[in-house]
Amino acid sequence: MSPKRATSLKDVAEAAGVSVTTVSRLLNGSLELPSETKLRIEKAIRDLKYEPNPHARRLSRGRSDTIGLVVPDIANPFFATLVSAVEEEADKRGLALSLYATLNRPGREISYVTALGRNHVDGLLFITNHPDNGELASLINQTGKVVIVDEDVPDAVVPKLFSDNDHGGYLAGRHLADHGHRRVIYAGGPREMISTRRRSQGLERALKERGEPFQVIRYEGSYTVEFGREAARRFLDESMPATAIFASSDEIAIGLIEVLRAQGVSIPDEVSVVGFDDVGPLHLFAPPLTAIRQPVRALGERALALLLETNWQEPESLASEELLPVEIVVRNSVAPPSKS
C-alpha cells in the first residue's frame, strides 16, 4: 500500500497519444476536438481513472473554487441550518466549502479573513455574533470578497444580508399588543448588535402605535441558553415586572422556559412568551411556543448568490443591505395578561 503516484494529466496524454495541453483543454471545455481524438482521450481518462489534482489546478489558476464560511458555532441549530443551505448551494455550483467555527473568539475571525486575503478561498461568507472594535471591519474592507450575513460588522463596506429583524420585533409586539399586553420584557443579545437593536425597536414600535401607555424593559446579554436562564431568574427576582417576554432567539427561549417551568410559573397563564428563530421543535414544547420564524435556509442560499453576483470591481455596488422577510408562527404561548 505504498502511496502509489496518482495518475496525472501526463499519463493520460501519453495513453491517448496527444499532448497534455490538449487533454487539459478538453477537460476545461475550451476546445472542439475531432471526435475520434476526443473519444480516445476520454477512453484513456476512464481506463486510468484519472481525476485532476485540485491543488495543482488551484495553484495554476490562482483560484480555489472553494468558498469559506465562518460561523460562531456549528452545533447551534440556527447556524447548522445556515451551513447546510450554503453547502447545498455551493455544491450545485461546483464549489467546495471550507468551514470555520469561531466559537466567539475574535482572533479566529481575524485569521480567517486574512486567509481569504491570501487567496486561499475565493470568497467568504462571514457571520459574527459579537461587537467589533473596528479591526475586523478594516480587515474586511481591505480584503474584499466577503459578504456579511445575519449580524452586522458596522464599518465594513461589503454586501450585507440580514433577516428583517425590525419587522420581526414588530410582529411580536403586535401579537402581544393584540392580546392586551402593555409591559413586555425584551430578552435579547448584546446591546451593540444590530439584531438586538432592530428587534427591540420593532417591538417598541408595535406597542407604541396603539397610542396607549406601554413599557419595554430590556434584558440584554447574549444569544445563549445560559442567558435565557439568567433572564428568567431576573424576571422572577424582580417579581415579574411584565406580563410578557419576547425572547430573541431559540436558545434564550429554551433557557427561559426551563427556569420558568422549574419555578412553576405557568406559560401563558402567568406570563406570555414569544420566541425568535423557530428552528428548533418549538411546536412540541409545553406550551407550543409562538415565535418569529427566520428564513434561515434562504439566508444561506441568498448569501452565496450575493457573493457570486457582486461585481467586486465597483465600489458603489458594494455597500448594499438586503433584508429577508420573517413571519410569525402563532402557537400557544401567548394569552391575555392575567387580571391578578
Added chain:
Amino acid sequence: MSPKRATSLKDVAEAAGVSVTTVSRLLNGSLELPSETKLRIEKAIRDLKYEPNPHARRLSRGRSDTIGLVVPDIANPFFATLVSAVEEEADKRGLALSLYATLNRPGREISYVTALGRNHVDGLLFITNHPDNGELASLINQTGKVVIVDEDVPDAVVPKLFSDNDHGGYLAGRHLADHGHRRVIYAGGPREMISTRRRSQGLERALKERGEPFQVIRYEGSYTVEFGREAARRFLDESMPATAIFASSDEIAIGLIEVLRAQGVSIPDEVSVVGFDDVGPLHLFAPPLTAIRQPVRALGERALALLLETNWQEPESLASEELLPVEIVVRNSVAPPSKS
C-alpha cells in the same frame, strides 16, 4: 483593486537577503539559524505580511493538511453537533475541514471517497445512513484512510466507531420493563442498518431477561420526522398494539409525538415513549422526554483521533470497532401501562 499579486516566499527571501530555501526551512522548523539571520527573515515576513500559499504547499508536499467529513445532512442537530466536535478537534491540530453533505444520495458518497483516493484530503471521516450494495465498501477498501462513524458500511475493512447501540436499546428496554411494560414498539431506521439492529436487539434482551412473556413489534423505516409521523399513524391504525414506544432517534420521536399529541393521545398515560439521541431540547417537551443519550461530541473527537492514530500500513490494525458508552436520561415520558 486589481488582484494584486500576493507576496511570495521569493519576496521575503529578497527582502531578507537570503534564499527561498532558507526561508522555507525556517518556516518549517527544520533549521537552526544564526539568530541575526533569523530575526532579519522574521522581520521581512512581518513587514510584507507574508503568508504561505497553501495550494502551492499542498502540491509540493503531496498532502493537504485537511480532512474530509462526509455526513448525510448538516442541518440535522445530531450531525451538526458531530461536525462541530470534529471541526474543533481538527482546528486544534492545525487541520482544515472540508465538509460534504450527501443528502442521502449514494452517488455523492462515491465521489467524495474517490476524491480522497486522489489525495485531495488526507483522510476521511465517513458517516452514511443507508445500506450499501458493496460498491462503497470496495471503494473504501481500496482508498484507505477513512474511518467509519456512527453507522456501518459492513464490508469495509477500516476502523469503525459507533455508539453502544445495543446497550442503548438495553437501557431503554430495562427502563420500560421496570415500569411493567411487556409489549413495546420499536420505531427505528432501516432494518439493514447496524444501529437499528443493535438497538432493537438490546431492547429485546432487556425484556427477555425478565423471564416473562413479552413482545417487540418493529416499525422500521428511516431516521426522519416523517417516519415518526408514519409510525404514530400506524400505531393508531392498529389500535395501539403496545403500551410503550421506543423511538430510535430525536427525529422519529418528534414526528411521533407530534401526531400522538394532535390525536389527543396522552404521553405517558396512554402510551410511554423513550427516545434516542437526546440532542434536541427534549427536556422542554410535553412531557419531558426520557431518552438514551448518545455521546455525540465524543464520537466526533474520537473519530478524528482514530484517523490520526491509525497505522495505515498495518492491515491487521485496520479492522477495529470501538464503542462509546451511552446513558439513559430519565425524564417524564414513561409510566406504568394503563390498566384499561
Added chain:
DNA sequence: CTGAAAGCGCTTACAG
C-alpha cells in the same frame, strides 16, 4: 487544430 514551454509558489534532495 495542436504542442512545447513557462509559470503558479512552494518543498526538498543534492551540492557546495
Added chain:
DNA sequence: CTGAAAGCGCTTACAG
C-alpha cells in the same frame, strides 16, 4: 550552514 535547481501537476499564453 546555505543555496541552485528540480519537481509537485496543472493552465495558458505563445508559436507553429
